[in-house]
Amino acid sequence: MAKIDDSVKKKVPELRFKGFTDEWEQRKLGDLAEIKDSARIPNIKWQKEGVPYLRSSDLSSEHIKDGLFLSLADYMKYDKITGSPKKGDLIFASGGAIGLAIYKHDSLPIYVQGGSILYVKTSKCENLDGLFLKYSFASPKVKKYIRNASTGTSLKHFVLKPANALPISYPDLIEQEKIGSFFKQLDDIIALHQRKLDLLKEQKKGYLQKMFPKNGEKVPELRFAGFADDWEERKFKDILKTHSFRSYLADGSDDGKYEVIQQGNNPIVGYSDGEPFTDYKDITLFGDHTVSLYNPQSPFFIATDGVKILSADNFEGDYLYTTLERYKPAPQGYKRHFTILKNKDLCFTRNVEEQKQIGSFFKQLDNTITLHQRKLDLLKEQKKGFLQKMFV
Structure with a gap:
């Protein structure tokens, strides 16, 4: 493709296939x-x-x-x-x-x-x-x-x-056909990446069902080799620890050293300086209204009291995050879902090595999903750019 310098003077696109010079x-x-x-x-x-x-x-x-x-x-x-x-x-x-x-x-x-x-x-x-x-x-x-x-x-x-x-x-029909074919191929690639992403998400749902025991059972259907002990059944309120949030409330800005986390699908609302929550290794952040989960990887602040700072004694951090994904309640509007969560039953393994393997497995799967999502987002942004530059 060739970039056109006089796109303002003539009725031609900014970006064009080589060999075409006529005005549209x-x-x-x-x-x-x-x-x-x-x-x-x-x-x-x-x-x-x-x-x-x-x-x-x-x-x-x-x-x-x-x-x-x-x-x-x-x-x-x-x-x-x-x-x-x-x-x-x-x-x-x-x-x-x-x-x-x-x-x-x-x-x-x-x-x-x-x-x-x-x-x-x-x-x-x-x-x-x-x-x-x-x-x-x-x-x-x-x-x-x-x-x-x-x-x-x-x-x-x-x-x-x-x-x-x-x-x-x-433009003339030949150039039209080239442009249409180009975007059709781009759409085909986007659709392929979307199908891969959807398949990964479906696979994750299946693993979350099979790698935790079904109701009334003590062992999961799918399990790593070498583990045979029964899992325990408790309520979340018996295992979860909530950490005080008031000292870590902050407004997000473009400047600052530490992330400010909000609930929802876009957790990083900005950055802030000061004294953040530092003991983040085995922490999961739970969105009380949105039922969102976030696994912090560095010291952080939170943007609202709707973000619950959670841990659990004798729970490896990635395993706690996965367990919350498996049992989190379905969203019910603008409710306080943490109250619902605390009263839910869960089944879990006490074996730390088994927790680590399960947590690591789902973390790698999440990383793969994130990678595919980024590729898909990049392709969609590229398409937006081409639509901007290849039409008059």
Whole structure:
């Protein structure tokens, strides 16, 4: 790819494939392709098979799902009113988040949810490639137009009139196809990493179930070799120690030596100086309202009294963290979940060596999950950057 220096003067993207120098054209989408609005069919009788019914919630960047069906006779009534998508057409939800999909079937009829989906007949358009248009919709300029042109209060809708008026900048078809193919490959890589990450998370859930005893049992289904003793059953309030937090409350800022921890999915709220909590080795931080867990790796402060500083006598630190993951209560709104946790039963091993092996196993698994999450986040950020620079 080549970076263009005169992108401000000419209608060209900042980043471009080599060999392309012509300026991009800009037209209204309705002047380039026919846009169809889905029609409603009253009194539909759903069937177990027949013509698939496409809902706006079924749209994703990768595929179209189907689950509901209607009869061919009902479909023919619909098709006479609005027609049906053909292979290569761009289908998008007109309400809420704009979900996008390229219709991939050659001849399969489909009923599109009335009033919730628009589709662009790119299959009949000589100047516009469907994949290119799909990623144009994800570019910052078009997203801003859709956001500003959508109407409604609680649920925004992008309807037919502003869709026809949507300004689209585009190069010749060869360059369009290259851009569409590039982003499709990038999406395929992102989807692959997402599947790997989802699989790892599912594997972890399975291990958490099998490496702790089931209710009423004294040993886990899956266990490291060399351990045979029964596990003990107690309540969390009998084993957990809570540490005073008041001396370690701090406001996070960009400056400071020590982490300031909040509850939730983004635990590091900032940094602070002073006298932190230093005996962190076997500590787990529990979010009272969010049921989040954090395993500190250095001295720390906390941002709120909703963060509980926990340890347990004769519990190795990583094992305590894993045990809390296994038995933590399901979130129940903005409640004090620590009270719920204290009254829960748990089953645990007293064998320190077995605790270490279990804790180490899950720590390594968490590190692998974190690594895959970072790769996925980086790919998504790269895609954002390309969308910013490869469209006018």
